[in-house]
Amino acid sequence: MxxxxxxxxxxxxxxxxxxxxxxxxxxxxxxxxxxxxxxxxxxxxxxxxxxxxxxxxxxxxxxxxxxxxxxxxxxxxxxxxxxxxxxxxxxxxxxxxxxxxxxxxxxxxxxxxxxxxxxxxxxxxLPYQRVHPEGECNPEMLERFRIVSDSEFAAIEERAATRGHADGEWAKLAALRERMESEAAEPSEEGTSGHPGAAE
Ligand SMILES: [Zn+2]
Structure with a gap:
């Protein structure tokens, strides 16, 4: 039938x-x-x-x-x-x-x-937006999309930098990223120093 x-x-x-x-x-x-x-x-x-x-x-x-x-x-x-x-x-x-x-x-x-x-x-x-109820989306998939958008963000940033737009919002953003990266790099010396009893 x-x-x-x-x-x-x-x-x-x-x-x-x-x-x-x-x-x-x-x-x-x-x-x-x-x-x-x-x-x-x-x-x-x-x-x-x-x-x-x-x-x-x-x-x-x-x-x-x-x-x-x-x-x-x-x-x-x-x-x-x-x-x-x-x-x-x-x-x-x-x-x-x-x-x-x-x-x-x-x-x-x-x-x-x-x-x-x-x-x-x-x-x-059907509703215009078709999504799972809040909190019921697949977390692995969401993480994968987040990584994609991070790399997209980096690409946009790079394009803006090569265009020579070193002023305005992009410059502030670049400075912020640089500061965050250097701050993140500092604690890497951990483990070679800082033992409280080592001075004796
Ligand atoms: Zn979902």
Whole structure:
């Protein structure tokens, strides 16, 4: 059974009025979309379909979670999904594009395929920033990024120095670094002197 069959509703035989449908979303939905940022997930989709002569009104609720890469440490991160939306299905002899509100079907069709709608709704419901809760990022990964940014910092510093900008903020920064480095170098004599009893 293809993904498009799995998330479709055969409305042709339905009477006018309300009908409820449920779908379970898993990894295979996201695998059907190339270039998706979503690696995995589990969501429940509830659809309240109201059929009338002219159209179908679908109230859709999606809840569960998806797995994406954390923006901070790049490790897998679970993000909760909580979406509610309404989709209208109308019929037209001419082929029309889905405009974000109305899905147009040809009068002869028998099923409405919700695959694209469910996928897009999940993507749209994700927060702008996708990160682990504070303190739950992978510390090894964070350390690796910190080292990278330190070496990037050194490269910027070097570029500024070769441009001859020996004044302003960069000069202050360079002086500070020099002082810190010379201070750090001093305690290296430790071990050859400083024994309290050695004077006797
Ligand atoms: Zn993280």
């Amino acid at each position: 293809g993904e498009t069959q799995r998330y479709s509703i055969a409305y042709k035989g339905l009477k006018n009025g309300h009908h409820e449908f449920r779908f379970a979303v898993d990894r295979s939905l996201f695998e059907a979309f190339e270039n998706t940022e979503i690696k995995d997930g589990a969501c429940e989709v509830r659809v309240d379909l109201d059929r009338s002569e002219a159209q179908l009104t679908l109230d859709v609720a999606i809840s569960g979670y998806v797995v994406v890469a954390c923006d901070r440490c790049l490790e897998d991160c679970r993000v909760p999904v909580d979406f509610e939306g309404q989709l209208l299905v109308r019929f037209s002899e001419e082929v029309r594009e889905y405009d974000g509100e109305v899905l147009w079907l040809l009068p002869g069709e028998e099923r409405v395929d919700l695959t694209q709608y469910i996928y897009e709704s999940i993507v749209l419901s």
